[in-house]
Amino acid sequence: MKIHIDIDCFFVSAARIIDPSLHNKPVAIGGRSDTKIFDKDALHQSINMQNSGSFVPTFYKTYESKDDDIDAFRDKEGRITGILTTSSYEARAYGIKTAMNITEALKLCPHLIIKAPNMSLYQDLSYKLHHFLSLKVPLIEQASIDEFYGDLSGWVEESDIEYFIDKLRHEIKKELNLPVSIGAAPTRYLAKMATSGAKPFGCKTLYAYNVNEFIDPLPVGSFVGIGKSMRQKLQDAQIHTLGELKKRRGTLESWGPYAKELYKRVTGESDAPIQTTRQRKSIGISRTIEPIFERKELRRRICILARHLSFALLKLDVIPTVFHLAIHYEMNQKSHKNLSLCEVFTEKKFNALCLQLFNEADTQRRLKVIRLSIHCSSFTRDSKKELSLIGFEEEQKMKQLTQNTQKLREKYGIDSLKWGSELS
Ligand SMILES: [Mg+2]
Structure with a gap:
């Protein structure tokens, strides 16, 4: 079995480690770009090369604490600008979503607490979680700053998987104070789907006997690798759910190698090994x-x-x-x-x-x-x-x-x- 581990609303969870008063409150992280590099008098900019994974943004500045509030998102005229990158589940209850405009978000939830991003903190936590997971699972692959895949084959008996991942989830919470969700399934792609069904702070295991029941009703866009254009193509072919997709092998195969491979990932026929080291591409x-x-x-x-x-x-x-x-x-x-x-x-x-x-x-x-x-x-x-x-x-x-x-x-x-x- 493969597992997929994903930190719940990572940037907010990280902010809560620094400031525990943010727990149980609607909190969001603003996605401000560091545009200070364009200042003509820019000095002492630093680049963090610590993590060489291709997924980690390399360029950022460490923000001082005075920047850590809504004022950091005001432009020279005092207008609030920028978009949100992460929101807490309490904020999502108000309809707040990733990539939402800050002005719009504040209309939906006027008491929303907005924090500035802190990339050094995220990298540090990401590194610590990676290290912790490597001690618990022999094969761990980092897929993004807050996502990991692991291979439990030959390590944990299939009958013990549910117990193992649930224990792991609580250990991570105890050790690093980070809430994660974990999915387990026969392939990495299905494990990732299982995680989405486990959020927040939950576990889900998909076996051969219950995988279809879980996967089939989900919209095609929820599957990794199905982007905007593929979604449109599927919609034009009257394919809206993953269950519908599975019934259209011929259609998908006629669209070329990418769609053919995608079909196999959805059905669980295709998998990729867990790679512990990853070269920056x-x-x-x-x-x-x-x-x-x-x-x-x-x-x-x-x-x-x-x-x-x-x-x-x-x-x-x-x-x-x-x-x-x-x-x-x-x-x-x-x-x-x-x-x-x-x-x-x-x-x-x-x-x-x-x-x-x-x-x-x-x-x-x-x-x-x-x-x-x-x-x-x-x-x-x-x-x-x-x-x-x-x-x-x-x-x-x-x-x-x-x-x-x-x-x-x-x-x-x-x-x-x-x-x-x-x-x-
Ligand atoms: Mg996450």
Whole structure:
């Protein structure tokens, strides 16, 4: 049997460890982006590289306690801005949801307590839980900052599973003061579904005999891997529940390999092993910003994001070969651009590449921009073979410069060297 462990409303639960008076109250965590990196006088920014899982946001600032209230979400005009990332079950009872606008949430629940995020605390707790679980379950895989998979096969008898996971849930509460929910099932995908049925602070075990009864009535969107476009496709084919999906093998198979695999995951025919170590596959940086129309200012911000990302890439010692830049405009418009490139990584080239991607992706020039993100993936550690020989010496020189810059930044901070284009 596989198990899936998920911390209940993680960011709120973490806030409650620091401030126990938040228990049994409607609490939410605001999803403020750290936009301080764009300040022209930004100094002493830090990057946390502690956890190298691909799911953990690498870039954040530690917030001081004075920021830890609703005032932190007011803009210069005193308006409350931002969205919520997590809400307590008490808040959800008022209809408050993840990604809800703070203004809207306060209308639904005027006494909602809003806290600023504290990424260092989350990483610390996540690390501790991972460590604790590794002592209890031989095979543990971290899937996100607050989610883990484990394999109990050969470790716990099937008849003891319910007892084992229930004990584990209480041990975690006692040791780390974190409420978790745990699901157990024959495959990891079904275990994750079981967890959703166990929340909050519960356990659920799915066996071959009761799995259909539980899975079949659930909406297709509740299954991991079924996103917006797949949901639409299924809806168009009159498939609304997982039970309906299971009856349409032929339809799903005709949609190609992804849908075919998805079908098998839903029916429990397909599973993936629990991987205890996970290589980082990508890294990115993104920021939600106040709506900006000025392209010059946006380009300046791209340079800053590129500098931070470049620092992290060099620190990880990887050479990305796929670059992705996305722009979110107001009125829910989006645009993005990809580029593959196998060359020596230098910060200057990366900066130019990001600006080029931005210019190409910026197709809605009459609109203001509200979010910028850059992602790098398909890492190679040694791409010498693939490198272009033209301009190789020049590249080596640039690489040396990049390495020197990196050394200085590691010593004096990421803001110790900036690009001229950022300061104008
Ligand atoms: Mg969770």
